[in-house]
Amino acid sequence: GENVEQHPSTLSVQEGDSAVIKCTYSDSASNYFPWYKQELGKGPQLIIDIRSNVGEKKDQRIAVTLNKTAKHFSLHITETQPEDSAVYFCAASKGTSYDKVIFGPGTSLSVIP
Amino acid sequence: DAGVIQSPRHEVTEMGQEVTLRCKPISGHDYLFWYRQTMMRGLELLIYFNNNVPIDDSGMPEDRFSAKMPNASFSTLKIQPSEPRDSAVYFCASSLGTGGIPDTQYFGPGTRLTVL
Numbered sequence: 657g658e659n660v661e662q663h664p665s666t667l668s669v670q671e672g673d674s675a676v677i678k679c680t681y682s683d684s685a686s687n688y689f690p691w692y693k694q695e696l697g698k699g700p701q702l703i704i705d706i707r708s709n710v711g712e713k714k715d716q717r718i719a720v721t722l723n724k725t726a727k728h729f730s731l732h733i734t735e736t737q738p739e740d741s742a743v744y745f746c747a748a749s750k751g752t753s754y755d756k757v758i759f760g761p762g763t764s765l766s767v768i769p
Numbered sequence: 770d771a772g773v774i775q776s777p778r779h780e781v782t783e784m785g786q787e788v789t790l791r792c793k794p795i796s797g798h799d800y801l802f803w804y805r806q807t808m809m810r811g812l813e814l815l816i817y818f819n820n821n822v823p824i825d826d827s828g829m830p831e832d833r834f835s836a837k838m839p840n841a842s843f844s845t846l847k848i849q850p851s852e853p854r855d856s857a858v859y860f861c862a863s864s865l866g867t868g869g870i871p872d873t874q875y876f877g878p879g880t881r882l883t884v885l
Contacts, residue, residue: 690873
């Protein structure tokens, strides 16, 4: 089955700097890659996703890149703010609503004011 | 919309007791998921339903765990008997699942379960 790895497990950055989180997946059939943000005491919330027919996607300060050949994808957050502090999960799925979404272990991001 | 509703938010029980966690998905969503989150194992999918029918329960840890979805607006996750290693945060999530394309999963606030 699919296995998703994520690095680093913890990340501290100064406010205004960029943060990068990297993930790899094992199943070459996976073609849907969402990213979720989990704030303390809350459930995860989707922040951005990318499908395999796209190499990069941006939404304001957040961008995701996908390299299907290497089976890895990354989350980039620019101009980080204290409210970006949270746990971020990458995930992978084979891309139909019937398929499971497999989550990575998470990255705890701290943005230092 | 109120989002996914879970109850209770916190549950403290003693080993051996039965625990029932409840979930109300977002109205109109066809998929419902139960996850367990621990520091050691991260976010694990336990079971998911499509149109009230269990599709994949391979993540259910053992026979002590059971889940039901009697109708489109309600699901339960039951642990009987509970054990200290079941202590975790349990999340319910729902999604639309239209057109065979994966949809955003909307998570509830979770139930923090402590088994003493």
